[in-house]
Amino acid sequence: MKALSSLIISAMLMSPLSSLADDTPDARTIIRDAIDHFRGLTSYSEMSMTIHRPDWERKMSMKGWSSGSKKTLVRVTAPARDAGNATLVLDDNKVWSYAPKINRVIRIPSSMMSQSWMGSDFSNKDISRTDEIVDSYDHKTVRIEEHEGHKVYVIESVPHEDAAIVWGKEISHVRDDYVELEHHFLDQDMQTVKVLKTLDIKSMGGRMLAARQRMNMLEKEGEWTEFSIQKIDFDLEIPDHLFTLSNLRNPRD
Numbered sequence: 001m002k003a004l005s006s007l008i009i010s011a012m013l014m015s016p017l018s019s020l021a022d023d024t025p026d027a028r029t030i031i032r033d034a035i036d037h038f039r040g041l042t043s044y045s046e047m048s049m050t051i052h053r054p055d056w057e058r059k060m061s062m063k064g065w066s067s068g069s070k071k072t073l074v075r076v077t078a079p080a081r082d083a084g085n086a087t088l089v090l091d092d093n094k095v096w097s098y099a100p101k102i103n104r105v106i107r108i109p110s111s112m113m114s115q116s117w118m119g120s121d122f123s124n125k126d127i128s129r130t131d132e133i134v135d136s137y138d139h140k141t142v143r144i145e146e147h148e149g150h151k152v153y154v155i156e157s158v159p160h161e162d163a164a165i166v167w168g169k170e171i172s173h174v175r176d177d178y179v180e181l182e183h184h185f186l187d188q189d190m191q192t193v194k195v196l197k198t199l200d201i202k203s204m205g206g207r208m209l210a211a212r213q214r215m216n217m218l219e220k221e222g223e224w225t226e227f228s229i230q231k232i233d234f235d236l237e238i239p240d241h242l243f244t245l246s247n248l249r250n251p252r253d
Contacts, residue, residue, distance in 0.1 A: 027139035037178035040234035
């Protein structure tokens with residue numbers, strides 16, 4: 001009887017885990033679909049970025065365009081002192097910036113992709129939103145949580161050994177409607193360095209989106225950068241000339 005009871009208890013404990021594993025979508029697919037959900041086939045957006053420090057704060061307005069996973073253009077529209085600054089992404093890790101004050105287009109080398117973008121807590125890599133995390137990482141769903149009636153997949157993403165990636169691990173919290181609630185960045189010692197959190201979710205452009213997100217630097221108290229989307233449209237016809245070095249310097253958007 002004791003042996004039978006032990007078998008029954010073991011079966012009861014093991015069944016939820018087996019069922020969970022069978023029913024859970026592929027982790028890599030969840031990550032890929034979350035990225036595709038946010039950017040669509042093409043997109044046009046109007047947004048603001050607030051950089052907060054303990055003794056000062058600065059805000060910029062921007063416009064952004066994207067086409068597939070390879071082309072992104074972000075241009076600052078205000079304030080006047082920052083207007084015209086722009087970033088162009090073509091293919092993976094090919095990033096250029098334009099500074100109107102010096103009238104120069106500068107190629108961002110791969111060694112600087114982890115550096116700050118426009119003085120914010122986002123990196124050049126964060127802004128490029130490439131598929132690198134899909135293709136250069138191994139993904140595993142470590143648990144499932146609940147959020148406002150949705151399932152939330154907590155996914156651990158570990159870079160391949162031969163990948164030129166600074167992070168030791170990334171952890172994503174993705175809702176079943178592809179909205180990413182949190183994204184944790186861990187260094188090679190597996191210490192969390194920064195966390196991206198979604199603060200507001202809205203229906204925009206015909207889908208539920210993270211309308212306001214904040215990047216917190218854990219080692220620097222009181223330092224964060226917040227992105228807010230005011231407008232976004234998906235699957236528009238966007239001309240290829242927008243994503244050129246010529247248009248980066250002399251905008252025709």
